[in-house]
Structure formats: structure tokens, C-alpha cells
Amino acid sequence: MQKVMLLGDEAIAQGAIDAGISGIYAYPGTPSTEITEYVDHSREAKEKNIKAFWAANEKTAVEGAIGMAYAGKRTMACMKHVGLNVAADAFINSAITGTNGGMIVVSADDPSMHSSQNEQDSRFYGKFSLLPILEPTNQQEAYDMVHYGFELSERYHLPVLMRITTRLAHSRSGVVRSASREQNPVKLPEDLRQYVLLPALARKRYKSLLAAQNDLIEEGEKSPFNKYMDGADKKLGIITFGIAFNYLMENYPDRVVPYPVLKVSQYPAPRRMIEKLCKECDEIIVFEEGAPMIEELLRGYLNNSLKIKGRLDGTLPRDGELNPNLVGAALGLTIAETVEMPAIVVGRPPSLCSGCSHIDTYIALNEAMLPYGKGRVFADIGCYTLGALAPYDAINSCVDMGASITMAKGAADAGLRPSVGVIGDSTFTHSGMTGLLDAINDNTPMTVVILDNSITAMTGGQKSAATGKVKEICLGLGIDPEHCHIIKPLRKNHEENVAIFKKEIEYEGISVIIPTRECIVSLDKRMREKHKEKK
Amino acid sequence: MKKDIILGGVGGQGILSIAAVIGYASINMGWYIKQAEVHGMSQRGGDVQSNLRISDQEIYSDLIPQGKADLIIAVEPMESLRYLPLLAPDGWLITNSEPFVNIPNYPDLEKIHAEIRSFPRHVLVEADKMAKEINAAKSANMVILGASSPFIGIEFDKLESAIRAIFGKKGDTVIQNNLNALNLGREFALKNM
Numbered sequence: 001m002q003k004v005m006l007l008g009d010e011a012i013a014q015g016a017i018d019a020g021i022s023g024i025y026a027y028p029g030t031p032s033t034e035i036t037e038y039v040d041h042s043r044e045a046k047e048k049n050i051k052a053f054w055a056a057n058e059k060t061a062v063e064g065a066i067g068m069a070y071a072g073k074r075t076m077a078c079m080k081h082v083g084l085n086v087a088a089d090a091f092i093n094s095a096i097t098g099t100n101g102g103m104i105v106v107s108a109d110d111p112s113m114h115s116s117q118n119e120q121d122s123r124f125y126g127k128f129s130l131l132p133i134l135e136p137t138n139q140q141e142a143y144d145m146v147h148y149g150f151e152l153s154e155r156y157h158l159p160v161l162m163r164i165t166t167r168l169a170h171s172r173s174g175v176v177r178s179a180s181r182e183q184n185p186v187k188l189p190e191d192l193r194q195y196v197l198l199p200a201l202a203r204k205r206y207k208s209l210l211a212a213q214n215d216l217i218e219e220g221e222k223s224p225f226n227k228y229m230d231g232a233d234k235k236l237g238i239i240t241f242g243i244a245f246n247y248l249m250e251n252y253p254d255r256v257v258p259y260p261v262l263k264v265s266q267y268p269a270p271r272r273m274i275e276k277l278c279k280e281c282d283e284i285i286v287f288e289e290g291a292p293m294i295e296e297l298l299r300g301y302l303n304n305s306l307k308i309k310g311r312l313d314g315t316l317p318r319d320g321e322l323n324p325n326l327v328g329a330a331l332g333l334t335i336a337e338t339v340e341m342p343a344i345v346v347g348r349p350p351s352l353c354s355g356c357s358h359i360d361t362y363i364a365l366n367e368a369m370l371p372y373g374k375g376r377v378f379a380d381i382g383c384y385t386l387g388a389l390a391p392y393d394a395i396n397s398c399v400d401m402g403a404s405i406t407m408a409k410g411a412a413d414a415g416l417r418p419s420v421g422v423i424g425d426s427t428f429t430h431s432g433m434t435g436l437l438d439a440i441n442d443n444t445p446m447t448v449v450i451l452d453n454s455i456t457a458m459t460g461g462q463k464s465a466a467t468g469k470v471k472e473i474c475l476g477l478g479i480d481p482e483h484c485h486i487i488k489p490l491r492k493n494h495e496e497n498v499a500i501f502k503k504e505i506e507y508e509g510i511s512v513i514i515p516t517r518e519c520i521v522s523l524d525k526r527m528r529e530k531h532k533e534k535k
Numbered sequence: 536m537k538k539d540i541i542l543g544g545v546g547g548q549g550i551l552s553i554a555a556v557i558g559y560a561s562i563n564m565g566w567y568i569k570q571a572e573v574h575g576m577s578q579r580g581g582d583v584q585s586n587l588r589i590s591d592q593e594i595y596s597d598l599i600p601q602g603k604a605d606l607i608i609a610v611e612p613m614e615s616l617r618y619l620p621l622l623a624p625d626g627w628l629i630t631n632s633e634p635f636v637n638i639p640n641y642p643d644l645e646k647i648h649a650e651i652r653s654f655p656r657h658v659l660v661e662a663d664k665m666a667k668e669i670n671a672a673k674s675a676n677m678v679i680l681g682a683s684s685p686f687i688g689i690e691f692d693k694l695e696s697a698i699r700a701i702f703g704k705k706g707d708t709v710i711q712n713n714l715n716a717l718n719l720g721r722e723f724a725l726k727n728m
Contacts, residue, residue, distance in 0.1 A: 005558060005568070030575030115575030138595075171571035171586075171597035174562060243597070250596035324600040336602030338620045342650050344642050345616045348545065350581035351637065383579060458576060 003174030008164055011139040011175045012078075012106060013038035015146030019102075020181040022073035023051035025061035027430065028459035029080030030115035031169035032108035036078050037462070048183070054456070056465040057401070057430040058083035062090040062105060069103040069159075070195060072187030074150050081109040081122050086401065086431065088125065094159045095129040096197055096205045100189040102150035103159040108169050111290050111321035115166075117381070117398065119319065121290035126161040126267060130209055132216050133161045133267040134225070135242035139173040141225060141265065147178060152219065156212055165289050167321065168243050217268045225265035228273045233258040236331075237281030239274065240264065241294065244287035247327040269294055278306055285330060286310035289322050351386060357453055357517035358384045360489035360497075362394040365420070365449065367494075368501035372418055378411065380404040380432070382424035383458045383519075384451050395422055402431025405448055409439045412446040418505045419446040425466035426456040433473060436512070440478045445508045447501075450474075452486075453519040461522045474512045483511035490517065536566075537590035538688045539599045541618045544610040545635045546578040553608060553680045554587050559697040560689050561589040571597040580637050582614055589688075608683045610662070610676055611635045612647045619654075627656045629683045629724070631675065633663040658682050658724045665719055671712035681720020685728065691721065 006014060013035045016024060026036035039045045040052040055061035058079040065077035079087060084107045091105060107122035126133035134149050136142035142164065149160045193201055220226060236259040240248050245263045249255060262277050264270065278284055278298075284306060286295040292311040299308055309315040315330045316322070325335050352359050362384075369376065379385060379395035380403065387394040397407055408421035423432045428450050436448060452470045456462040466473070474484050483504060487497050497515070504511035518526075540557070544550040554570055561568045571586040586599045601620050606627045609615030615630035622628065630651060634644050651659050662678040671677075677698070684691055695714060702710045 003562060005562060005570075007572075034574070114573070114577070167571060167597045170574050171569055172558070173569045173594075173597075174567065246595040246597065250600065323598050324596045328600070336600065336623070338602035338622070341618075341620055342616045344646055344650055345613055346638065346640050346642060348580075348582040348614075348638055350546065350576050350579040353579060386576075386579065458579075460574070460578075 003176055005172050006139055006143070006175045007034055007170060007172050008136070008139050008142050008168035009034035009108070009170070010038045011143040012146055012162070012164070013042070014175070014177065015143040016076050016104075017042060017045050017048070017050065018177055018180040019147045019150045020074050020183045021050060021076055022183045023053065023064070023068050024076045024078065025053050025055050025064040026078040027055055027058045027061055027083055028456050028462045029083050029108070030459055031110060031166045032078050032080045032083070032106065033459045033462065034169070035106060037460070054463050054465070058087035059090050062087040062094065065103055065105070066090060066094050066097070066099070069099040069101040070189060072101045073184050074102040076104045076106060078106040079108070080116065081107055081120050082116060082118065082400070083107070084122055084125055091125065091159075092129045093197060095131050095209055096202055097195045098157040098205065098209070099153060099159050100157065100187070100194070101184050102153040104146065104149045104153060104162055105159055106162045106164065109163060109165045109290055111165055117400070119290070121293060122161065122163045123267065123290065123293055126163070127293070130213060131158055131161050132156075132219065133163055135163045135265050135267070136168060137225075137243055137245050137263070137265055138168070139171070139175050142168065143175045143177070145225065145265075147181075148224075156216070158209070158212065163242070165243060165321065213268070217271060220266050220268045220270045221272055223266040223270070226270045226273065227263045228276065229257070229261045229263070231257055231259040231261060234260065234281050235283065237277040237284045238262070238287070239277065239284065239294070240287045242289050244289050244322055244327065247322050247324045248287060250324040251328040251331060251333055274298070283307040283309065285315065287316070287322060287327055287330075292318075349389060351389070352383060353520050355520040356383070357489045357515060357520070358387060358451055359392075360491060360494070361449070361451060361515040362387045362392040364489065364494055364497040365422075365501055366392065366394050367498045368505055369418070369420070376416060376418055377420045377422055378404045378407040379421075380423040380427045382427055382451075384422065384424055387422070401427055402435055405432050405435035405439060408446045408448070409435065409442070409444045412444045417445065420449060420505065421446065422449045422451065424457070425450060425452040425454065425470055426464040428470065429464070429466040429473070433477065436474065436479075437477045439510050443509050445510070447504045447507075447511045447513060450512060450514045452514050452516040453522075455519045455522045457519045457521065461519065461525065470514050470516075474514070479510065479512050483507060483509065484514075485512070486514045486516050488517055489515040536688055537592065538588075538606070539604045540587040540589075540687070541599065541604045541607045541621050542585040542587055542609070543607060543614040543618050544583060545614060545637065546573075546581050546583045548610045548635060549676055550583065550585055550610055552676050553610075554585050555701055556680060556694060556697045557587060557589065557687060557689065559701055560693040563697070564689070564693065566591050567594045569594045569597050582617060584618060606683060606686050608679060610679055612644070612651060612659070613642065616647070616650060625656070627658070627686045628654050629658045629660070629679065629686070631662040631679055632659050633661065658727060660720060660723055662720065665723070666716050669712070669715050669719060671716050674712045674716035677713045677716035678720035681717040682724040684717070684721045685724055
């Protein structure tokens with residue numbers, strides 16, 4: 001069969017379409033965005049009437065998936081690793097309810113923080129919730145594992161977590177598709193109290209989740225994605241998890257590794273295979289793309305007599321993603337000598353696009369804040385976080401989705417004046433609305449600036465749940481209409497905008513300013529498409 | 536046969552159009568391919584690269600090890616130098632000479648060009664100027680691909696077919712402009728290697 005070139009993300013999406021999903025729910029976040037985007041743009045998915053939905057946030061996305069699976073259908077929810085924090089309540093309880101139709105939650109981790117505020121490892125969530133985890137090694141496995149994962153999910157009536165990392169998500173390779181499967185019919189759960197987590201019922205459900213654990217460990221032992229490959233030299237035994245296997249093989253150009261290798265891509269990790277490796281080899285080296293989760297378990301509290309090398313003893317760096325050189329050096333192989341980057345090369349950090357509305361907003365806000373000094377503007381996650389860098393130097397925080405508003409409230413409660421929160425429209429509907437309600441109910445003396453560019457811009461322009469309704473939402477939450485303004489961030493409106501910022505910053509109560517102008521990239525794209533249609 | 540290629544540029548310059556042509560030609564020959572890209576925040580005017588690996592044998596790592604790349608293809612001169620630590624001792628550096636200046640401290644262009652010229656195996660091509668001269672200003676990346684074509688290990692007509700297939704929907708003028716740009720780049724490289 002003809003190979004199709006797919007990103008790791010796209011392989012998961014195509015796998016989901018072919019495995020018969022009826023819907024996919026997501027909030028955009030690098031490096032997970034392209035999964036749902038692919039289904040959203042797929043003609044095949046449209047013909048099959050598959051729902052591709054950009055939810056308000058990751059929690060509503062996972063809940064949508066839980067509901068679709070309740071109705072007997074196969075479904076997927078996708079997010080970046082920190083999105084799983086937002087969805088954690090829904091995700092962890094979905095392990096207790098179990099599922100009816102097949103359900104896969106994909107969490108895309110970002111070791112080395114290419115586009116994220118941390119590099120947390122989603123596998124901890126799988127272990128925490130006692131659910132099976134799939135961690136594909138390459139694009140083909142990512143595709144195949146979706147089919148496999150839905151079968152596993154329906155066999156155990158449990159959601160399955162699929163964990164990928166940036167390098168797989170955003171790397172293309174040829175993928176061979178397998179036969180596509182019909183969607184499930186709508187079918188209610190056999191037990192209509194399955195999803196009722198009243199304490200008495202939840203206790204029963206939890207016991208059955210615990211009872212399934214031994215079988216899930218057995219699944220790991222016999223998984224086609226976990227392989228024990230023998231090697232003649234038992235001085236060393238190697239365990240790789242996920243894409244770490246690729247970096248190991250890269251170091252042996254003839255593809256023959258002299259040591260026994262255990263490749264793990266399904267969790268719970270296969271204990272018997274690990275035991276065998278540890279018994280047979282003098283030393284063990286563990287390659288995990290992410291946190292040393294299994295390495296820590298192998299060491300145990302008492303650091304038993306096994307000799308284990310990995311991220312915890314300095315053989316590998318404790319943080320950051322792996323690569324062929326780090327793995328090669330850890331194995332004591334010679335790394336090619338190379339020239340250094342010439343000193344003339346300077347850094348080129350990302351920056352706001354020329355013509356971006358945030359530029360005009362920050363210039364006006366900076367001018368209004370000038371009399372008070374720096375350090376009073378709490379911001380959030382989006383393109384506008386780049387306002388922290390030169391030449392704007394306009395904001396002082398970026399912590400988690402929505403924290404701009406709630407941190408500004410806390411700081412105002414502490415006595416900081418003025419206290420300003422800056423948040424994008426999509427981030428506002430993701431997690432800012434509840435914080436604004438708090439501030440309105442308390443009439444906190446602070447100003448919230450909602451940058452409305454009518455799109456989720458940083459991840460490449462997905463539909464924003466806030467589009468066209470930001471002011472109405474604020475009014476609905478109870479903001480005084482006298483202190484809620486829409487402004488147009490343009491150079492020609494600068495004086496007028498500075499005056500509005502100044503007035504509201506001085507006001508001893510809650511105020512909202514909504515600079516509204518379409519993202520320049522999405523405007524450009526829209527105009528080009530319009531032009532194409534005319535032709 | 537195996538070629539490991541680093542594509543370098545600035546977010547928004549379209550380095551992936553070059554990757555797409557090489558990728559299409561490779562897949563058509565039944566080769567294996569891996570192409571790691573940069574998505575997300577860096578796309579906003581930051582430095583971006585793509586690790587493009589093609590081989591007639593299965594490829595494992597999505598990333599090219601340091602000192603192992605066969606060539607660097609860059610659409611921006613300073614960006615071409617950023618990836619030198621990845622280049623193999625006998626590797627080639629092919630780059631556009633035209634800078635993309637979006638930072639206040641962009642180095643002196645003459646010094647950048649001198650640094651590139653001091654590298655023994657380089658092709659420094661005025662891709663933007665050459666593309667404009669044949670009224671194909673948008674095809675500068677194909678001039679650069681043409682200038683790289685002697686080093687990629689793919690027969691030239693396979694690259695031409697890939698361009699016809701990829702730009703097929705955009706009409707004959709676009710295809711012809713890109714083919715002309717590709718040929719122009721190749722001639723330049725063959726004369727200046």
C-alpha cells in the first residue's frame with residue numbers, strides 16, 4: 001500500500017479517522033494542535049460526519065469525549081501536556097467511571113520546552129489514574145497504536161492515554177494505512193449507573209479499576225509494541241521508552257546493538273521483561289524521553305544492589321529531550337567532532353509580527369503605566385507573552401492559562417496599585433472568565449485588558465470560542481458597563497487609547513478594556529482566500 | 536544511499552517548500568524519509584530549522600546527530616551558519632545571500648558573507664535577485680533548491696517532476712517559474728562549486 005507522508009500528529013489523526021471515531025475534541029496547544037486540525041480539514045472526516053471540535057478548554061474537551069463514549073461511540077480528546085492539568089479532574093475520574101465506547105486521550109509533551117512553560121511528563125497521569133499508556137516510537141506506530149488503543153479501551157472499558165513528545169508530533173514520515181472501520185452505533189452503557197460516582201458506587205468502580213491492574217500488566221507483557229531483543233554482551237542491559245529507541249538505533253549504523261535491549265511503548269511497563277534484563281545484565285541503562293519515571297521505580301528508595309544508569313546519576317542530563325548524541329555519549333560511544341557555531345551568529349528570538357495589534361496595545365499600555373513604574377502587569381499565554389521581551393518589556397508574568405486575572409486580583413488584594421491583567425480572547429474563555437467573575441464579585445481595584453484578535457493565534461489560527469462575544473461575556477459576568485470599553489489598537493488611536501487606559505487604571509474598582517483588532521496573520525490568510533475565490 | 540539535510544531559515548520564510556519537493560521525490564523513489572519541523576512560538580519570526588533525512592534504508596532518529604549532516608540548505612545567510620556544528624567534515628553549505636533582518640543587532644552582512652566564503656565547500660547564491668530577474672520573485676526558494684541539487688543525491692529530473700506534481704494545482708505559470716528558478720540555481724552551483 002502507498003505510503004502517505006504524515007506528521008506524528010497527523011498519523012494519530014488519520015489513525016483515529018480509520019479506527020472509526022465519531023468525534024474529536026481539543027483545545028489547541030503546541031505540539032498537539034495538528035491532530036485535531038488534520039481531522040478538521042479532512043474531506044474524508046467530513047464525509048464520515050466526524051465531529052472535530054475546538055472546545056473552550058481541555059477540561060470541556062475531555063468531558064465532551066467522555067460523553068461521546070458514554071453514548072457508545074469511539075472518540076478522542078487531544079491536548080498539550082499542561083492542558084492535561086486543566087483536564088485532570090475529568091481525566092482521572094474517567095478512569096473510575098470507565099468507558100462504554102472506545103476513548104483515547106492524547107497528551108503531547110514538550111521536553112526541552114520548545115513552546116511551553118514546563119516539561120512535565122504525562123506518563124505520571126497515566127500511572128496516577130491507573131490507566132494504560134501508549135507511547136509510540138515512530139509515525140507508523142502512532143498510526144497503528146490508535147487502532148490498537150481503541151480495541152484495548154473497549155476490551156477493558158477504560159480510557160487509554162496516548163503520550164507523545166514534540167519530536168514525534170512534528171516530524172513527518174511515510175505511514176501505511178490499514179483498513180478503515182465503521183463507526184460504532186449509539187448504544188447506552190449496560191449499567192446506567194456506571195457513570196454515577198456517588199461514593200458508594202465510586203468505591204465499587206474503583207475496586208474494579210484496581211482489579212483490572214494485573215490484566216493490564218499482562219497486556220504490557222504481551223504487547224506487540226514492547227520487545228525484548230537479546231544481545232551477546234551482558235555487561236549492559238538497555239531499556240528504552242518511546243522515541244528513545246530511535247536514538248539508540250541511530251548510534252549503531254548496522255542496526256546491531258551488542259547488548260540486550262528492552263523497547264517499551266506500552267504501560268504498565270512489562271515487569272517480567274524488566275526482571276529478566278536486570279537478572280541477566282551487570283548494569284542497566286535507562287533512556288526515557290522525559291522524566292526518569294521508571295528509572296526512579298527501578299532504583300527504589302533503598303537503591304537496591306542493581307547498578308542503574310540514567311538521568312538520576314548524571315549519565316544523562318536530568319532535564320531536556322534526548323538526542324542521538326546524548327544517548328551515544330551515555331553508551332560511551334565516540335561522538336563526531338565538529339566545528340563550533342561562528343561567533344558572529346546572534347540569537348533570533350520569536351517576535352510579534354509587523355502590524356500585530358498587540359504592538360499598539362502594549363505601546364499605549366506602557367505609556368499609561370509609565371508614572372507607576374514597572375512590575376504591575378500580569379499576563380498570560382499566547383503570542384502576547386512576547387510582550388515580556390524587548391522592545392516592549394510590558395508584562396511581568398506568564399504562569400498558566402487564566403492566571404493573569406487571578407494573579408492581578410491577588411496582588412490588588414495585597415495592596416498593589418495599580419494592578420493590571422492582560423489576557424487574550426481565547427485564553428479568556430479558556431480559563432479567564434471565572435477569575436473575572438471573582439474580581440467583579442469582589443469589586444477588586446484592578447484593570448483587565450482582554451486582547452481580542454478573534455482567533456487562537458499562537459498555535460496557527462484556530463477558531464476562538466470567544467469570537468464576537470467578549471464584551472457580552474464581561475457584561476454578563478456583571479461588569480459595570482461604564483467601566484467596560486472596546487478600543488481599536490491602531491497607531492492613529494494612540495492618544496485616545498492611552499487616555500482610556502489611564503482613566504481605568506486610576507479607577508478604584510474593577511474595569512475591563514478590550515482592544516479589538518483581527519490577528520494580522522489571520523487577516524492576511526482570509527484576504528488571500530477571498531482573492532482566490534474571486535479568481 | 537543516505538542524505539541528511541539541515542534546512543535553515545526564519546519563521547515564515549517557507550523552508551518547508553524546499554523540504555516538500557525533496558520529500559516528494561524521495562517517496563516516489565520508494566525511499567524512507569523523516570522530516571522534523573518546528574511549529575509553535577518560534578514560527579513568529581524566530582530561527583527555524585528542519586532535519587530532513589532521506590535513505591534507501593529505514594531511518595530511526597528524527598534528529599540528525601551533530602557532525603553528521605551532508606548539507607545545510609539555508610534561505611538566509613546568518614541562519615546557514617547557526618547549524619555548522621551539525622555539518623559533517625566533508626559537508627556542503629548552500630545558502631541564500633540575501634539577509635532577513637528582523638532583529639536590531641543583525642551582524643554586518645559583509646562579515647556574514649566572508650564567514651560563509653571562508654568555508655571551503657559552499658555555494659552562496661543571490662536567490663532573490665536571480666528569481667526577480669526571471670520574473671519569478673516568489674520562486675527564490677527553488678533557486679536555492681536548484682543550487683543544492685548537485686549534492687542531494689536525487690536525479691535532477693525527479694526534482695523537476697516533484698515540482699510539477701506539488702505546484703500542479705497552481706497552474707502552468709507557477710510550475711514554469713519554479714522550474715526555471717530550479718534550473719537557474721543548478722547552473723549557478725555547477726559553475727561556482
